[in-house]
Amino acid sequence: MNLKQLAHMLALSQTTVSRALNGYPEVNEETRRRVMDAAKRHGYRPNPSARRLATGKTGMIGYVLPTGAAVDIDPHFVEFLSGLGDYARAHELDLVLSPADADDQETTYRRIVANRQVDAVYISSPKPEDRRVALVNTLGIPFIVHGRSEGFDFDYPYLDIDNEGAFHEAARLLIQLGHRRLALINGDDRETFAVHRERGVRRALAASGMTLGEHHVCSVVMTEENGYRATRRLLEASDAPTAIACSSLIMALGVVRAVRDLGLAIPGDVSLIAHDDVFPWLRPENFSVPLSTTRSSIRLAGARIAERLAARISGLEEGARSEVWPVDLVVRGSVAGAPA
Amino acid sequence: MNLKQLAHMLALSQTTVSRALNGYPEVNEETRRRVMDAAKRHGYRPNPSARRLATGKTGMIGYVLPTGAAVDIDPHFVEFLSGLGDYARAHELDLVLSPADADDQETTYRRIVANRQVDAVYISSPKPEDRRVALVNTLGIPFIVHGRSEGFDFDYPYLDIDNEGAFHEAARLLIQLGHRRLALINGDDRETFAVHRERGVRRALAASGMTLGEHHVCSVVMTEENGYRATRRLLEASDAPTAIACSSLIMALGVVRAVRDLGLAIPGDVSLIAHDDVFPWLRPENFSVPLSTTRSSIRLAGARIAERLAARISGLEEGARSEVWPVDLVVRGSVAGAPA
DNA sequence: AGAGCCTTCCAAAGCGCTTTGGCTTTTCTG
DNA sequence: CAGAAAAGCCAAAGCGCTTTGGAAGGCTCT
Numbered sequence: 001m002n003l004k005q006l007a008h009m010l011a012l013s014q015t016t017v018s019r020a021l022n023g024y025p026e027v028n029e030e031t032r033r034r035v036m037d038a039a040k041r042h043g044y045r046p047n048p049s050a051r052r053l054a055t056g057k058t059g060m061i062g063y064v065l066p067t068g069a070a071v072d073i074d075p076h077f078v079e080f081l082s083g084l085g086d087y088a089r090a091h092e093l094d095l096v097l098s099p100a101d102a103d104d105q106e107t108t109y110r111r112i113v114a115n116r117q118v119d120a121v122y123i124s125s126p127k128p129e130d131r132r133v134a135l136v137n138t139l140g141i142p143f144i145v146h147g148r149s150e151g152f153d154f155d156y157p158y159l160d161i162d163n164e165g166a167f168h169e170a171a172r173l174l175i176q177l178g179h180r181r182l183a184l185i186n187g188d189d190r191e192t193f194a195v196h197r198e199r200g201v202r203r204a205l206a207a208s209g210m211t212l213g214e215h216h217v218c219s220v221v222m223t224e225e226n227g228y229r230a231t232r233r234l235l236e237a238s239d240a241p242t243a244i245a246c247s248s249l250i251m252a253l254g255v256v257r258a259v260r261d262l263g264l265a266i267p268g269d270v271s272l273i274a275h276d277d278v279f280p281w282l283r284p285e286n287f288s289v290p291l292s293t294t295r296s297s298i299r300l301a302g303a304r305i306a307e308r309l310a311a312r313i314s315g316l317e318e319g320a321r322s323e324v325w326p327v328d329l330v331v332r333g334s335v336a337g338a339p340a
Numbered sequence: 341m342n343l344k345q346l347a348h349m350l351a352l353s354q355t356t357v358s359r360a361l362n363g364y365p366e367v368n369e370e371t372r373r374r375v376m377d378a379a380k381r382h383g384y385r386p387n388p389s390a391r392r393l394a395t396g397k398t399g400m401i402g403y404v405l406p407t408g409a410a411v412d413i414d415p416h417f418v419e420f421l422s423g424l425g426d427y428a429r430a431h432e433l434d435l436v437l438s439p440a441d442a443d444d445q446e447t448t449y450r451r452i453v454a455n456r457q458v459d460a461v462y463i464s465s466p467k468p469e470d471r472r473v474a475l476v477n478t479l480g481i482p483f484i485v486h487g488r489s490e491g492f493d494f495d496y497p498y499l500d501i502d503n504e505g506a507f508h509e510a511a512r513l514l515i516q517l518g519h520r521r522l523a524l525i526n527g528d529d530r531e532t533f534a535v536h537r538e539r540g541v542r543r544a545l546a547a548s549g550m551t552l553g554e555h556h557v558c559s560v561v562m563t564e565e566n567g568y569r570a571t572r573r574l575l576e577a578s579d580a581p582t583a584i585a586c587s588s589l590i591m592a593l594g595v596v597r598a599v600r601d602l603g604l605a606i607p608g609d610v611s612l613i614a615h616d617d618v619f620p621w622l623r624p625e626n627f628s629v630p631l632s633t634t635r636s637s638i639r640l641a642g643a644r645i646a647e648r649l650a651a652r653i654s655g656l657e658e659g660a661r662s663e664v665w666p667v668d669l670v671v672r673g674s675v676a677g678a679p680a
Numbered sequence: 681a682g683a684g685c686c687t688t689c690c691a692a693a694g695c696g697c698t699t700t701g702g703c704t705t706t707t708c709t710g
Numbered sequence: 711c712a713g714a715a716a717a718g719c720c721a722a723a724g725c726g727c728t729t730t731g732g733a734a735g736g737c738t739c740t
Contacts, residue, residue, distance in 0.1 A: 002726055013690045018728060028688060048455050049396075050726035052389040053695045060436065067425035072620040073418045081417075085407035085439035094457070096400065097435045099425035115388050117434070223621040250621050253593070257628055280412040281563040281590050288597055342696055353720045358698060368718060390696035393725045686737075693730075700723080707716070 001044045010038055021046070052116075060094045061309050062118030064109055064132075066102035072221075074125065075250070076277050076298050080146070083302025091310055106135055113139045120309045122146055127190050142312040144305055148192050155320030157312070159305055163193045166294035166327035167200030167245060170273045173329065174243040175208050178338035179271060183241035184212065185230045185251055189219035194247065197275075201245060216241055220251075227254025235262055235270065242338045243271040249282055252291060267336035276330075290332035296325060341384045350378055361386070392456075400434045401649050402458030404449055404472075406442035412561075414465070415590070416617050416638050420486070423642025431650055446475055453479045460649045462486055467530050482652040484645055488532050495660030497652070499645055503533045506634035506667035507540030507585060510613045513669065514583040515548050518678035519611065523581035524552065525570045525591055529559035534587065537615075541585060556581055560591075567594025575602055575610065582678045583611040589622055592631060607676035616670075630672035636665060 007017045012035070020027045020035035027035075038044075052058050065073070081095075088095060096118055100108035109132065112118055120142035123132050128150040136143045137156055145158035167184075174182055184201050187194045202212050215237065220226035227246065231254065234241055246252050252274035259266055266272050266289045276284050276293035284291035304323075311317035347354045352375070360367045360375035367375075378384075392398050405413070421435075428435060436458055440448035449472065452458055460482035463472050468490040476483045477496055485498035507524075514522055524541050527534045542552050555577065560566035567586065571594065574581055586592050592614035599606055606612050606629045616624050616633035624631035644663075651657035 003728095004726075014727080015691080015729080016689055019689090022728085026688065031688080045451075045455065047393075047726050048457060049389065049392040049398075050695090051728075053387075053393045053697085054726080054728040056389075056695085058389075065421070065425050067422060067429050069426065071422070073422045073425075075415050075418050075619070075621060077421075078413045078415050078418045081405070081437070082407060082411070082413045085405050085413075085437070086409065089407050089439035089441060093439075095437045095439070097421070097425070097437065099429035099433075099435070101429060111385070115385065117388060223623075225623060225626050228626065253622070254626070257626075260628065279415070281415060282593070283563075283565060286565050286568065286594070286597075288600065343698095344696075354697080355699080355721080356719055359719095362698085366716095366718060371718080387696050390725090391698075393727085394696080394698040396725085682740095684737100684739085687735085688733100689735100690733080691731095694728085696725105698724085701721095703718105703720080705716100705718080707714100709714080710712100 001042050002047065003044075006039060006042065006044050009042075010035060056116050057313075058117060058119050059092065060096050060118045061088070061306070061313075062096050062098060062112050062121040063124075064105050064112070064121070065097045065099045066105060067099045068102045071102045074222075075279075077124075079277060079279060079299045080124070080302040083297075083299035083304075084306045085302075086299075087303045087306035087310070091306075093306065093310060105132060109135055109139065113141045119313045120144075122305055122309060125191055125193075128192055128195065130192075142309065144308050144312070146301060146305055148196075150192055150195075155322070157308070157317075157319070157321045159301060159308065159323045159325070160193075161296045161301070161325045161327050163196035163327070164200035164203070166275065166296070166329065167197040168204045169200075169327075169329045170245050170292075170294055171201040171204035172207070173331070174245070174271055174273065174335065175204060175210070177243075177271065177335060179241075179243040180210065180338065181216065181239060181241040181243070182212065183216040183234045183244045184218070185227060185234075185244060185246045185255065186217060186219045187222045187247040194219060197245075197247060213239065222248040222251050224250055224254040224257075227251030228258045229254070231255045231258035232262070235259070235264065241270065243335070244273075246272065246274040249274055249276050249279065249284060249291070249293070252284075252287070253282075256287060256289075266334050269339055271335040271338075273329075273335060284330070285332060287334070289334050292332045292335045293330050295328045295330050301325070341382050342387065343384075346375075346379060346382065346384050349382075350375060396456050397653075398457060398459050399432065400436050400458045401428070401646070401653075402436050402438060402452050402461040403464075404445050404452070404461070405437045405439045406445060407439045408442045411442045414562075415619075417464075419617060419619060419639045420464070420642040423637075423639035423644075424646045425642075426639075427643045427646035427650070431646075433646065433650060445472060449475055449479065453481045459653045460484075462645055462649060465531055465533075468532055468535065470532075482649065484648050484652070486641060486645055488536075490532060490535075495662075497648070497657075497659070497661045499641060499648065499663045499665070500533075501636045501641070501665045501667050503536035503667070504540035504543070506615065506636070506669065507537040508544045509540075509667075509669045510585050510632075510634055511541040511544035512547070513671070514585070514611055514613065514675065515544060515550070517583075517611065517675060519581075519583040520550065520678065521556065521579060521581040521583070522550075522552065523556040523574045523584045524558070525567060525574075525584060525586045525595065526557060526559045527562045527587045534559060537585075537587060553579065562588040562591050564590055564594040564597075567591030568598045569594070571595045571598035572602070575599070575604065581610065583675070584613075586612065586614040589614055589616050589619065589624060589631070589633070592624075592627070593622075596627060596629075606674050609679055611675040611678075613669075613675060624670070625672060627674070629674050632672045632675045633670050635668045635670050641665070
């Protein structure tokens with residue numbers, strides 16, 4: 001059942017039927033009712049391919065998925081997706097993932113924009129001066145960055161959490177508990193979130209006249225194994241830290257294992273705070289010693305980004321609107337006063 | 341730059357240019373070269389929306405993403421996606437995720453098929469007599485099931501791993517090591533993979549004249565917490581098992597924690613084998629006691645499914661071709677002879 | 681009553697591609 | 711060398727929708 005048939009069946013022109021269905025004012029309410037009714041009865045649904053060609057609108061949002069043999073997609077992605085899906089489902093938005101060589105995403109961005117394959121895109125895990133942000137900004141497609149970039153001479157819309165504030169608060173708590181040697185096991189410090197977290201820790205230390213030792217901060221891909229290794233290295237050194245801030249729950253698993261392997265205890269010998277993006281399958285309260293966390297639901301962020309993208313597509317939101325969410329500091333058993 | 345302009349510029353008809361570009365035989369090789377050359381020079385790329393409308397082909401594969409407040413997307417999904425992306429990238433295939441109410445995916449399947457929004461779909465985590473499989477089968481869109489369904493009167497194409505064989509081998513090993521009381525901590529037993537794994541364990545036990553006690557098998561959502569709870573329940577019972585087979589690495593984290601909380605040891609008091617889908621961020625060899633696993637890369641499966649879907653789209657593969665991958669049994673420190 | 685204005689509808693022109701059917705021109709074949 | 715076949719190209723008709731530019735008819739106003 002296509003428009004032509006429906007129009008013929010109603011003894012109306014395609015124009016009128018189309019307008020009736022799309023809510024244009026220049027059609028009699030009575031007629032509109034008739035049309036809508038017939039459309040529903042016959043299960044008419046406009047062919048999206050045709051609509052696309054005519055309007056350029058696709059009803060899809062895009063994401064360029066960096067891939068490659070050496071590239072691992074972040075497990076956070078799935079949670080983000082859940083949130084995005086929650087919103088998108090209710091609005092009949094689809095998400096198209098365009099896999100790209102991690103080292104050449106530009107080509108793919110250009111393609112999906114030139115081809116008008118999607119109405120909007122989002123960018124995740126941005127780095128400072130991230131080229132993707134600059135690119136989509138000039139390409140002129142609606143977009144939102146999940147996270148933040150830095151160092152541009154233009155503003156852009158983003159949704160980020162207060163990573164600096166979160167780690168500032170975490171560090172401040174540890175300092176107040178008497179810790180003097182803090183360490184930070186961070187994610188890849190080419191990404192902005194990691195830069196911000198380190199900044200937060202440094203600021204808290206500085207406020208008490210301390211600094212973060214060069215070898216007390218490390219930046220690694222966030223795997224359990226890397227958490228373990230970093231912790232071993234930290235704790236086996238002569239000036240071992242008494243408190244660790246850690247950028248992910250998965251790395252925290254490794255931290256806990258390392259501490260145990262060394263015959264030390266949490267929080268007796270070392271306090272631990274990790275960032276929690278809220279996974280349904282791994283919860284900080286279930287760690288052998290319940291883990292203190294800075295918590296922010298990445299799923300909610302996904303839903304919010306979908307919502308804002310939809311708003312941008314329909315013109316309800318514009319400009320470089322930014323949004324920074326506060327992060328909860330949830331204190332559990334893994335922190336205590338510094339050992340004597 | 342569209343076809344019309346390009347054709348005009350070459351003083352050829354759109355027909356000829358189109359055919360030249362799409363490799364049709366009825367065009368002079370010399371002409372073809374000229375056309376291809378000009379197309380490249382001017383960066384001409386056919387508008388996919390137009391092509392879609394004309395051909396019905398989209399260059400996209402689809403996945404209906406079950407969503408909902410109570411629905412958590414499986415973290416395995418991301419690894420599967422990595423593999424899919426690896427292949428899709430090289431073939432300029434995009435993946436469109438259509439979020440659907442988890443309780444009503446049928447509507448969405450019907451929509452994407454009726455609208456010809458994708459060229460093929462895949463289905464994951466199938467249950468026995470899965471309605472989605474029956475549906476896409478009748479809808480007539482190319483598809484592949486990742487995993488297996490059961491109980492149909494028709495065949496369908498799938499890619500699965502030998503879950504039954506894997507758990508059969510795992511159980512057999514434990515039995516040979518003298519274990520008499522095995523337990524299985526399984527995933528959601530409405531899904532086929534879980535059914536098969538249980539079948540594998542039972543078969544191994546039966547071969548030695550044993551059975552799987554009713555309270556020695558449990559079926560839960562695969563989270564760390566559920567692994568913990570199940571293990572506590574098992575080990576605190578009077579006829580506690582001396583060996584556990586576990587359906588996921590994440591649950592195994594909980595198993596390990598529970599064993600430790602009870603003051604028991606792996607493998608001294610209880611042996612453990614878990615299934616490993618191969619996550620980059622959590623590796624069995626890094627467990628405090630290196631974990632024995634049944635191993636199969638879900639990422640490779642993703643790549644293979646993309647490959648087969650592409651083959652189906654282009655007509656190279658057809659019929660109910662099935663593929664079952666063997667699973668490695670990797671023995672590490674977490675298994676030992678049964679305690680006396 | 682005529683001008684001017686809404687209201688309501690329509691024919692037709694796109695959107696940019698593929699594909700059908702046909703028309704020349706060249707190449708073979710007996 | 712005539713006739714048939716093949717090669718190479720083209721005009722035009724879709725694909726199914728939106729949107730432009732009217733047009734017809736009814737209404738108000740002076």
